[in-house]
Amino acid sequence: MSLVTVHGQRDSSADAVHPLPGLSPRQSLRTCEDALAEDGLHPLRATGIExxxxxxxxxxxxxxxxxxxxxxxxxxxxxxxxxxxxxxxxxxxxxxxxxxxxxxxxxxxxxxxxxxxxxxxxxxxxxxxxxxxxxxxxxxxxxxxxxxxxxxxxxxxxxxxxxxxxxxxxxxxxxxxxxxxxxxxxxxxxxxxxxxxxxx
Missing domain, CATH: 3.20.20.70 (Aldolase class I)
Structure with a gap:
């Protein structure tokens, strides 16, 4: 997340989560690990080098x-x-x-x-x-x-x-x-x- 400053003061709106339309804040912050875990794929493991x-x-x-x-x-x-x-x-x-x-x-x-x-x-x-x-x-x-x-x-x-x-x-x-x-x-x-x- 970028830090926004206004006249040397930290802008608190920079901390706000702005989810995509139709998504809750939790959905917009879903991590890759969470998604993989839900599908039974976490942690990813190499199956070999081809x-x-x-x-x-x-x-x-x-x-x-x-x-x-x-x-x-x-x-x-x-x-x-x-x-x-x-x-x-x-x-x-x-x-x-x-x-x-x-x-x-x-x-x-x-x-x-x-x-x-x-x-x-x-x-x-x-x-x-x-x-x-x-x-x-x-x-x-x-x-x-x-x-x-x-x-x-x-x-x-x-x-x-x-x-x-x-x-x-x-x-x-x-x-x-x-x-x-x-x-x-x-x-x-x-x-x-x-x-x-x-x-x-």
């Missing part, structure tokens, strides 16, 4: 206007091998079934392929949050084969279905390059949708 999401850094081949981590080609904050090993050790010591790799462009981290291989060796499902255009960049054009060989789920990022919007956010020809990569992935047997249960 996904370990790991950001491999802010290095990216694109500079998108909407990027929430400000990833771009000049960023140098990337996960070290030591930290990647710690993530794998944590994964190995649990029954977490999914490793979700994100970034930046996670593929640009020098330990990306190693992480994928090791997670698959642990029989974990791996997700690559991919901006698509990285798969056409020099040094990464073999990634579609690598991802297919390791049965990695690609969560493709395409901010809009309109070419002009994508190009405005991601740069000239980003839309067409993304569509070309999707066609290439389809050529490697990738399918749209979540087929995790069917392939693992």
């Amino acid at each position: 996904v370990l999401q790991v950001s491999l850094g802010k290095l990216c081949n694109m500079t998108c206007t909407h990027c929430h981590v400000d990833a771009e080609p000049t960023r140098r904050e990337i996960m070290t091998r030591e930290t990647a090993e710690a993530c794998l050790a944590a994964l190995a010591s649990t029954d977490i079934p999914v490793l979700d790799l994100t970034g930046g462009a996670p593929e640009m981290n020098p330990h990306f392929r190693w992480l994928v291989q090791e997670a698959r060796r642990l029989d974990r499902h791996v997700i690559d949050r991919c901006n698509l255009t990285i798969l056409r960049a020099p040094g990464y054009t073999d990634l579609p084969e690598f991802l297919a060989a390791h049965r990695v789920e690609i969560v493709a990022s395409l901010p809009c279905y309109l070419e002009e919007n994508v190009d405005a956010q991601r740069g000239n020809r980003a839309f067409n390059r993304s569509i070309e990569v999707l066609r290439q992935l389809n050529g490697h047997g990738s399918r749209l949708g979540d087929d995790r249960k069917a392939t693992d």
